[in-house]
Amino acid sequence: MIDINKVRSNFPILHTEVHGKALVYADNAASTQKPQSVIDSSSELYAKNYANIHRGVHQLSQRSTALYEGARATVRAFINAGDVKEIVFVRGATEAINLVASSYLEPVLQANDQILISEMEHHSNIIPWQMLAERKGAELKIIPLLESGDLDFTKLPQLLNSKVKLVAITHMSNSLGTINDLTTLIDQAHALDIPVLVDGAQSIAHFPVDVQSLDSDFFVFSGHKIYGPTGIGVLHAKEKYLENMQPYQGGGDMILNVSFEKTEFNDIPYKFEAGTPNIAGAIGMATALDYVSDLGLSAIDQYERELLAYATEQFQAIDGLKIIGLAENKGSIISFIMEGIHPHDVGTIMDMEGVAVRTGHHCTQPVMDCYNIPATTRVSLSFYNTKAEIDIIARAIRKVKELMG
Amino acid sequence: MIDINKVRSNFPILHTEVHGKALVYADNAASTQKPQSVIDSSSELYAKNYANIHRGVHQLSQRSTALYEGARATVRAFINAGDVKEIVFVRGATEAINLVASSYLEPVLQANDQILISEMEHHSNIIPWQMLAERKGAELKIIPLLESGDLDFTKLPQLLNSKVKLVAITHMSNSLGTINDLTTLIDQAHALDIPVLVDGAQSIAHFPVDVQSLDSDFFVFSGHKIYGPTGIGVLHAKEKYLENMQPYQGGGDMILNVSFEKTEFNDIPYKFEAGTPNIAGAIGMATALDYVSDLGLSAIDQYERELLAYATEQFQAIDGLKIIGLAENKGSIISFIMEGIHPHDVGTIMDMEGVAVRTGHHCTQPVMDCYNIPATTRVSLSFYNTKAEIDIIARAIRKVKELMG
Amino acid sequence: MSELRELYQEVILDHNRNPRNFGQLRPHSHHANGHNPLCGDKLELFLDVVDGVIKDIKFTGSGCAISTSSASLMTQFLKGKSIAETRIYFDHFHDLVTGKGLSDEDLDDLGKLAVFAGVQEFPARVKCASLSWHTLMNALDTTKHIAQTEN
Amino acid sequence: MSELRELYQEVILDHNRNPRNFGQLRPHSHHANGHNPLCGDKLELFLDVVDGVIKDIKFTGSGCAISTSSASLMTQFLKGKSIAETRIYFDHFHDLVTGKGLSDEDLDDLGKLAVFAGVQEFPARVKCASLSWHTLMNALDTTKHIAQTEN
Numbered sequence A, B: 001m002i003d004i005n006k007v008r009s010n011f012p013i014l015h016t017e018v019h020g021k022a023l024v025y026a027d028n029a030a031s032t033q034k035p036q037s038v039i040d041s042s043s044e045l046y047a048k049n050y051a052n053i054h055r056g057v058h059q060l061s062q063r064s065t066a067l068y069e070g071a072r073a074t075v076r077a078f079i080n081a082g083d084v085k086e087i088v089f090v091r092g093a094t095e096a097i098n099l100v101a102s103s104y105l106e107p108v109l110q111a112n113d114q115i116l117i118s119e120m121e122h123h124s125n126i127i128p129w130q131m132l133a134e135r136k137g138a139e140l141k142i143i144p145l146l147e148s149g150d151l152d153f154t155k156l157p158q159l160l161n162s163k164v165k166l167v168a169i170t171h172m173s174n175s176l177g178t179i180n181d182l183t184t185l186i187d188q189a190h191a192l193d194i195p196v197l198v199d200g201a202q203s204i205a206h207f208p209v210d211v212q213s214l215d216s217d218f219f220v221f222s223g224h225k226i227y228g229p230t231g232i233g234v235l236h237a238k239e240k241y242l243e244n245m246q247p248y249q250g251g252g253d254m255i256l257n258v259s260f261e262k263t264e265f266n267d268i269p270y271k272f273e274a275g276t277p278n279i280a281g282a283i284g285m286a287t288a289l290d291y292v293s294d295l296g297l298s299a300i301d302q303y304e305r306e307l308l309a310y311a312t313e314q315f316q317a318i319d320g321l322k323i324i325g326l327a328e329n330k331g332s333i334i335s336f337i338m339e340g341i342h343p344h345d346v347g348t349i350m351d352m353e354g355v356a357v358r359t360g361h362h363c364t365q366p367v368m369d370c371y372n373i374p375a376t377t378r379v380s381l382s383f384y385n386t387k388a389e390i391d392i393i394a395r396a397i398r399k400v401k402e403l404m405g
Numbered sequence C, D: 001m002s003e004l005r006e007l008y009q010e011v012i013l014d015h016n017r018n019p020r021n022f023g024q025l026r027p028h029s030h031h032a033n034g035h036n037p038l039c040g041d042k043l044e045l046f047l048d049v050v051d052g053v054i055k056d057i058k059f060t061g062s063g064c065a066i067s068t069s070s071a072s073l074m075t076q077f078l079k080g081k082s083i084a085e086t087r088i089y090f091d092h093f094h095d096l097v098t099g100k101g102l103s104d105e106d107l108d109d110l111g112k113l114a115v116f117a118g119v120q121e122f123p124a125r126v127k128c129a130s131l132s133w134h135t136l137m138n139a140l141d142t143t144k145h146i147a148q149t150e151n
Ligand SMILES: Cc1ncc(COP(=O)(O)O)c(C=O)c1O
Pocket: A029, A030, A092, A093, A094, A095, A122, A124, A125, A170, A172, A173, A174, A199, A201, A202, A222, A363, B252, B274, B275, B276, B277
């Protein structure tokens, strides 16, 4: 059970005002706010324990190293990975996907091979594959999106074949809210020895993820979308892939031995972490994961589903408003359009009411193209939102109609 | 003039103890400590102004965007770049070098071409070029190091020729302290139309850098080495190079338009900043640059040169201690070895005295090979260190001799 | 709500609902596409310039109320004006929406376009208001084909 | 300074200054290189194993006082011991330097190696003390050729 008053008291920004109105923050799919413990984590690191990691014999360096590697252990436990060495720290989901594209897929991809993605992917899970496919003369194949907001998995038998070298698919859509059940897809891909990358940028914050039972080969997410700091994220990859992947960036810490003639690379995961990493970021992200674990992902899931149901009902009652994406299984994201009113105008007017929502294509232009709309207004909710806030949001939408009507 | 008491009061960690002794932090070349203003900068962002940037119409997003782009303007002014669009935010110096390797050099480098670096480079400025040269069948050429700690620039006429496609060289050595005067090198390279990348990871914190008068084509540094947070750094590149470079990573924010058939990339610098960047990191780094600017780089330079002279004198008075690297023009870094005593033992014993120094190869194995030593002990000083601390360090070194003698 | 009423004035809402000079213009002497990637606004602008004077001007596309009404009011305003003048109007319009002080005379010159003064309170919307004007500049400057608002 | 005196005991300093069994062993039946990339310690270990018993054992390389004396004392200790036993000693030695409680009997078995008990107060130095032992395990396990201490 979420103790909403206690939870809200942990997030200082929720008690601020915007344009003289109490802030209603409903832009959580873009980025989440930070609890005090996360904010304090980097202050405390820098005030008491900070130094560069890994290569230092002195106390501060040892403490920072222990905290940084402790963060890796926290991540491992959070997603139930098999081993800490399967956890690579990166800037965010986007970098994790690019890392897999360049260190895993690039060396094995041949002309006429295929990469299978879906029509609801975030640009970050489209462009790296598109750029790579273009360089290699390979082809991007698409699992189509249905009007309902679900993917058309009935097309899988045609799409999955031995030409496919990787499937990259989102766990939860950031513009539609759709949660994809990937069990069958992953089983079928594995039957053909095709690895599957799961984009967990949205799912990670909304329901429990267990990468071993999911059986993803690569799983990526960003710290800033799960109440952690910016500039840090995670690539989880199965050891068998990571071991054989080419190094990513070159630099300090990713090598064992350097001479101008020959360089020996370090073990995983260090081989993929060149240079000084985001030490404070990793530690802050672990603090965020601890916070979320304390609340419990199942409790969060349940609470957010209630919010989603309530908000869906409230919004559907508004004349001329149409929700885009009504899949059976959805996370707490509602995209909508309003007859004759452009989302950009909706966003500005709601902002004046203190309500922060996102408007635009949400980095999913193909989804917009599919529905033949330029943009939507997106309300994305977190466990710190309340039904009272949803009422304020609904009132703000009615104001939009009034003003633009 | 540095007001040392005031300066020290700005850095909370300097007032802590290690093993019951007052901390003497002399590992600044590995990473610097953070003033309170930098620590507060991210707390304040997250408590009052945070949201994801660039795509939001709401207040918080606008504020974060203004702060993030304001940080870019601060960086521009700090290094006197010609235009904010020449400033790309990256994780650190290492990523900046890798970005140039993959987006600039990789597409133009041919078999038998050459990349010119020096024998005093940090691994981060060796391995990316080595990996690329290997992939392309190109050659890595080396400006040799002299016993004095200076580079042998008399070899330049042979080394600089039309086969060279890039020169990548450090502004200041992190293991020897040597400051390289790059004027002639850059002029001669430009005469042959060869661009020069300057690794400013160390120089940036020690003396004023003006990329326009230096005339570097690429200049890189890390925030964490100039009193800023981890996970953020800068690539400065001249517009004419940046405009023509291939995109780096694919993802959100680096595109204008996406469809499965075709993607249009965004303008510089955004083309190189895919995904959610380290927003708090960029803003924190700008706060650090403001702090350093307030002290004044020239004042810092003068103060640190005094420290260096004093420390060199104190250390040279110790029997059996040999300083590695005694170039004319040095920053405040002293590497040394002690007869019959391994640096690792030195480091442990000094740590017990509260003195944080680094021991090892400092990610410059070729330098160690050149001097035929496995490692050194490195004392690296900042404007917040004092002569009294240098006395403590010298005393700690004498204790090492006593104990190991 | 008063700032919002300032922004969404009746004139603007009217031109958003019923944009004037909407459609393609064939043949035309000048043409450009405009695009605001951040909110998806798209604009296509056609001009028929004869002897340095804008004889006709039309646009198509889709966008928010601010960008649509701005394009509509701009086309009305520019018809019959000389190319030389448009660059001055561009500057004045830009000053208007970014809140740089404009002399009474210059404001007078802008006529109905003065309704966009409310935009200055909404920095995020400046790009919407100025998209049609950037597109215009590009159409007249034949070397560029797609206008973007600055990032 | 008492923890430091515990670490740098006279025996350790003596073996650091005058390492025993230092040099190459030719011919040998087993061999491996060890490397601690973090501090640059390098070690080469040679064994002559006959009928499952270590007849001779030598090492070369360079490293800190802890790693050098550990290699020196290890070679002295192991001469004449059976391969089967070494795995048990490895475990006990590891428990010793990481501060996992060791029974009096097991500690007794380690003989002079007990001087390395002081390492447990210096987690950063555990790798130094155990490098020679990791290298030993690799020499005996012919499939691996370069030992590294865990990161
Ligand atoms: C589904 C999805 N994938 C990937 C990303 C990219 O995440 P980041 O910008 O943190 O790299 C996002 C963020 O918007 C997302 O929602």
